[in-house]
Amino acid sequence: MLTNPVWPALAVDDWTPTRETLHMYTQIVGKVKMVLAAPVNHWWHVTLFVDSRGLTTGAIPVGDRILELSFDFVDHVLVARTSDGRGETLVLGGSVARFYADVMALLSRLDVDVRIHPVPNEVADAIPFPDDTVHATYIAEHARLFWQQLVQADRVLRRSRSEFRGKVSPVHYFWGAMDLAVTRFSGRPAPVHPGGAPNCPDSVMVEGYSDELGSAGFWPGGGAEGAFYAYAYPAPDGYAAAEMPEGASFDAALGEFLLPYETVRQAPDPDALVGAFLQATSAAASRLADWPPAPQAPAIPADRASR
Template identity: 55%
Template sequence: MSSSSQSENPWPTLPLEAWADTCATLHLWTQIVGKIRLSRSPWVNHSWHVTLYVTATGLTTSPIPYGTRTFQIDFDFIEHQLIIRTSDGRSARFALVAQSVAAFYTRLMEGLTRLELPLTIHRMPNELVDPIPFDEDDTHRFYDAQYANRFWRVLVQADRVFKVFRAAFVGKCSPVHYFWGAADLAVTRFSGRPAPPHPGGVPHMPDWVTREAYSAEVSSCGFWPGGGAVPYAAFYAYAYPEPNGFAASNVRPAEAFYSTELQEFVLPYEVVRQAASPDETLLAFLQTTYEAAADPGKWDRSALERRADPGAASGQV
């Protein structure tokens, strides 16, 4: 059954306290799906081969190689289904309903086996304190369809605006993609210079993975549903390495602040949602936090940024 319509607010409310249990369960479900992509994909710099992507109905792995075949796994947050599709026209699906992580894991692996796609993954979640192996986790078992749909709708808006921001940069830049380790949608710009080795220390994540991910200077921004030091949905921005003066930079809008605990700028989602122009408010945050990294970091902005659309002068492509 559909749980959204064209008439709904494109920037819905998303109070973490109202869906925290669903958020935790869904986070683990996306980790299982993401690890399936990881298990079959060639390694790409900064772990870009593991991410999920926002679609018109939910999240997708994009095509995953399996011998001479490909398959993809999609979360549909309108009809609330998990769908596996293959390049030879076969498919399997099951309903996204309240069920344990262990039950989700079993159903997904059984569906892959029926499609002649047997595989194994590392069954321990990443980036979480006190993780439970997926096939043993009967603790996380919540699914509120309304809030899963709202979360996806927020991702749709963030993805759309992040892509506008990304388009102005001609240097190395990541896709706009969903990292299931921390459950955030992110886009990252690179200065083109190497960075000092990252200290690592991410829970249940090999330090070599973190060091490779941060092997070059970055200015990164994203959206996160919240938790811990920031118990609400928020946009964030950080730099690695952090240049002198970054934390004291004057960024917009005025409600944005620097979190010394997270070492990044934070903008509550509610500020964007309630703004007269959410797009302009979010773009101001993305641009000013990027400038806070690029200017004191002495990035070659004239070479890295595009000042106008190539077809703007002629009005056609």
């Protein structure tokens, strides 16, 4: 069996307590961004981004200032900074209830006035944040390894994104389901989404899936160590039977293709395998649904490419 230190092993079952706690931590920070940031189509304004130390909100306008909240999975702190030179640091750990109270107090000290709906989304058992003393486990090494999985996923998803010239999302982290995703769009409207996500208004899904799309990403589910996934909405006839690289398969219950992370990690060339999966799934979605051709990227002159 091959091992690749760049693609770390982290069994889903081994880090369930930390994962569930971290999920709620990121929901709290994500909801702060959702309230403060200007709305963007498909809820792109609420997402987090992978960075060199963890996950970050990026710049959030707050009056005439900018706020940034960042999970640092090297030093295991939440860092808050504002463009007027102020900053606060919060050590990660403890119950969700404590983390929620500490984040709200931290923002108040930075003169950031924000009130969120303090209940998680897209989970079946939605314990309000102020009452959640159930989720209180934070094992630093598990959080670090998950971030390193996201680093690898972010790299390959960005490369795939660059191949599409049409409307395409950033590579970003949706805190509702803990997935890192990138989405391509055909340019045509889609049927109204039926909704149905747990503890999530149907209107959220209607906006997110307003246009015909093909989406792919990574999340800590679908395999022993997580999985890369891909789906189309609406799924065209024949999509589930499309030919895929060895190791990938269609999950009828989820309605999407899965490529287990452990299969990728043990492959001779993990980047190539994920790249082939992303290319095959996006090609199947666009071909079977007869997407209009996307504009072609202009050639980069040799003198510019060398600068």
